[in-house]
Amino acid sequence: MPSERHLILKNIRKPGYSTDIECYLRHGGYQALRKALALQPVAQPDGTAIGPKEQIRREVEISGLRGRGGAGFSCGMKWSLVDRKSGKPIYLVCNADESEPGTFKDRQIIHRDPHQLIEGMIIACYANDVHLAFIYIRGEFIEGARILERALEEARAAGFLGRNILGTGYDLDIYIHRGAGAYICGEETGLIESLEGKRPYPRIKPPYFPAVLGLYQCPTIVNNVETLCAVKHIVDMGGAEYARLGTPDNTGTRLVCISGHVKRPGCYEIEVGKVTFRDLIFDEAFGGGLHDARQLKAIIPGGVSAKVFRAGEKVRVTKRAADGKMFETEMDVLDLPYDFTSVSAAGSMSGSGAIIVLDDSADMVEVLANISEFFAHESCGQCTPCREGSLWMAKILRRLAKGNGQPADLALLLSVADQIPGGRTICAFGEACSWPVQSLLVKFGDEFRAKVQATADKRPDRAFAEVQ
Amino acid sequence: MKQSQQSNDPLASPPGMISVTVDGRTVLVPRTMPDWQGRQVPTTMLQACELAGVTVPHYCYHPKLPVAGNCRMCLVEYGVPALGPDRKPVRQPDGSLVIKKSPRPAIACATPVSPGMEIYTSTPTVKLMRQSVLEFLLINHPLDCPICDQAGECKLQEYSVEYGRASSRFAETKVHKNKQIDLGPRIMLDQERCILCSRCIRFTRDVVGDDALGIINRGSYSAIAAYPGTTFDNNYTLNTADICPVGALTSKDFRFQMRVWFLKETMSLCASCGTGCNIVIGSRENCIYRFTPRQNDAVNSCWMCDYGRLNYRWIERTDRLTRPGGSKLTSPDWEDAINGIAAALKKAVPGHIAIVASARLTNEELYLVRRLAQFLGAPTDCVPRSGPADNLLLCADRNPNTKGAQLLGIAASPPGVNLPVFARLIRNGTIRSLLVFGEDVTRHGITADDLARLDFLAASDIHTNGTTAVSHYFLPGCAHVEKRGSFTNVHGRIQRFEKAVDPPGLARPELHWLRELVCRVTGQSMGGTVESVFEAMRAEVPAFRNIAWADLGDHGVATHG
Amino acid sequence: MSWALPKEVEEKVDSLVGRYPQPRSAVVMVLHALQEHFGCISPEAIEWTARKLGLRPINVLELVTFYPMFRREPFGRFHLRICRTLSCALAGSHQLHRHICERLGLNPEKPGPQTSADGLFTVEFVECLASCGTAPVIMCNETQHEQMTIEQVDKLLDECRCKCRTERQGGLAAEHGFEP
């Protein structure tokens, strides 16, 4: 029986649980922080000692935690790349921009358990010698920002933040920084520019790797809300114990956001890789199945940036057998375990953990037009292919959806989509805006062809006149 | 490893050098090269390609601006030596490196090279990437090239021909923006032609320090703008029209004047201050259309100031002196004029004659003045000119050749201190004769009444002035654009310039008639070209010793002053 | 000049600026504070912010025009943000937008902000509000309304109208010094 596994949502799901610090403390809050701050240097056989901060970083490395913001990059690795010798301050920014359509997990934490995030952040900051950190929260989370502000004040009053935290001599301040409605502020270098008060134009890499040249050209760690909460649990239970949750390359638990045509949309916490798409969409513990008499048509597995899966699609993935050997196998997409590795092996990504389910009532031309309009609206406009390509695609698609397309448009659309991704743009938005177009056009080509054919049959001269 | 192998092993380059291969050609490039501010930073692919003789097309990159990496025109493919499990490079049986091609392209303008790197700038993939960038840049472009001033200098046009697609596939409505924005007193902006390369923003922010331009709106609707109600009005705004790769920023001075391909280009200098910015003069049919900066990293980088750039209209003023004249000259005849002056000078008594020569004259001309002064035993001086300086190029000294005049002993120290002395000596009758070359001394402390006391006054200038009006002989001179020669800038750099247009009427370059005068008065003989006068000068004046005219090249050399 | 900033807003701004190692970082937060106070970002607000943070007005305008949450004209008393993006669209948010526009006499084809003739409502489509599990979502001012239906939208509009009426009466009462 597939089921949820609660770590991050543990308290949130308890009846009567509230956002104030007393409630959090009653539920064992800030114990992980106390534990972290109480760590002592551990002597090594060779006479050296490993300091408390390094111990925490090692636990995070051992935990196998992968970033929950979208890319699934190893958190331990990210921290290990931080330039600790530059003599400059190190900053940490919590990415609470939550703007990948389909994603609403960070909202759960912020609105209902803000202290969990703050505790995770304080630990991460301590482990990385950070003395000033920011929570970059999307502008529309007006209530969320207020809740966090209040929680930060409570934490300050309780001595968890500010000068000389819990008498350890460690100083840290965390401030809220609100965005104002821009998806690109979720991209870590766009976020950094935005936090510097500039247009949120993502930076070129090289040379601007945040771990070396981030906020104010200082080493900077950007982590997602959920990632930072996981850090608290890793310190709580130990990295090795955390790594026992989930599967070897995809450890721990993960929040999955299910929306679209399911009976029970919502945010669920699973052990990574222990639950399949089938479970997530159909099981009573999760999505609860489609609405009556509807058939599954498509799954968007990781926010609208991800390449779509067609229902019934067979995917090939490489798996590790019990004896440790790797082998390739083909399976129905519904049987694919939900984890970073499997979904990407199947040609897409689990991204921000947002699954959008589409049943047979969905008009795929309209769906794609909707997605492309999002990207056209959100492209920051800094680099040529994305700036021009995203709007071009949206315009073609809106025309198709309105019934003014013609067969040649499909090849053109695909060709435009092919001209944007693959490292041609400054940031991964280029991929994000073209992947849905590439995958929907190919996997639902019949539907697109039928749409333009219907137009051509109905009004041949009109459809032609449109493009003249 | 064998010695022979090591010598052409890309991973064993001489210290400070890196071996990279560009389109199959292996070159050694420096590990670091100067960035836009001249700081040594790791050499980029684009620089390495340049050194290998391969130009990578680009829009947003400019060697004198911080790198932005936004146009994506310079995308190239590349590979680096493959590493084995031991983290050591994998080699072929013949010892050559196994190169692992990167699955993703990189922007050449911002990506550093590494030892053994192979850069591919003309693969089908690279060509397709360029083609698509061009297509994207053109879909919302107004395509109004026939009426665009940039035509002929437009990188969009140029690259489209070279790398673009033949026909447009764009059938949607274009994004419309503002086509006629009066950005400031000298610059117009057409937002629709703009490709958002941000060069103009970076220039005015990072080079000038006037953060006046920005991008408003987002995505495809983004547009360059100044804040409403403010004007883009620093002294360097016209450089943005130069560096704008398309016709989005245009000079009001030059707008719709002339198609650029009709212009004759002449290597010259700006003469409006002592910095001596290197310029190109664009002219046609003896008419000057524009000054544009010419790169010289020792002087002006790629820039010039608006004041200097626009300071040429006076050349065509109608009050130019076009023939010799004066109260003692009966006909406008050069021979008579030179003879008359020479005769008067031969009678002049040392100690009773003085010379004022302009610091706008060339080194060679001032050298001739020096010869004359030495022979006549005449004290000399220049007229100083100054104005506010800025911290970029414009210097307080508004004469182009004060330093030359100092090195040649013409200018007093400080320049101009002799002028009141001359005035006093005229008034008390000591100075009986005065020569004025290229100035109006009546505006610099020697009054018309003073001049009336003189036994002899000869003057030259470009325009009629208070001095030429009362002189016994006056001679029409040339603007620097009408002659050849050299100036020495405030930092002691001697630079040459060429003639762009002919002088009006009978006006002749000062060098010509000064030489005649010197020969006539001193009885010495001397070559008549700029080069021969220069030769004589460097043989005599220590500051110019060992500097040959040919050494000056296009960028000049430091004098020993 | 009629533009003046109350002391408490300026104090708030000062404390915001104090959070950052570089004042420029505060610009978006300052703009939020000014918009909260004035209802929109006027040229005076842009210029004041620039002066306050040692910037040029264009630096601020660049941001005001980038971020859709900043508005340069005052909005209605009730600001309805309807999520346009996929999950909400699948759950009928476009029908809601159309319905609201039609009820308020606005153009349903226009996604951008438009204000009803009585100045009471400003309606706009926005991108995903990160609440896709409870689609379709509408924000009315700062409050989020989830799983909206046509009926609930009608109710919401009526409540807003009603609230406005009592506010007006309250205002009147305050002016005339009697209890409402």
Ligand SMILES: Cc1cc2nc3c(=O)[nH]c(=O)nc-3n(C[C@H](O)[C@H](O)[C@H](O)COP(=O)(O)O)c2cc1C
């Ligand atoms: C276009 C784009 C939008 C993104 N939006 C978000 C976001 O809203 N929230 C987030 O946490 N990460 C987002 N990311 C990922 C971040 O760049 C970054 O990888 C992440 O914050 C790192 O945190 P993690 O390592 O904890 O996952 C986005 C990335 C891209 C390219």
Ligand code: SF4
């Ligand atoms: S890819 Fe798009 S979003 Fe990213 S920098 Fe370029 S224009 Fe901006």
Ligand code: SF4
């Ligand atoms: S105006 Fe010219 S220089 Fe400025 S961004 Fe546009 S194209 Fe580039």
Ligand code: SF4
């Ligand atoms: S700085 Fe001086 S030399 Fe250069 S352009 Fe200006 S006036 Fe001419």
Ligand code: FES
């Ligand atoms: S030249 Fe524009 S990206 Fe390199």
Ligand code: FES
């Ligand atoms: S799609 Fe509407 S809240 Fe996400």
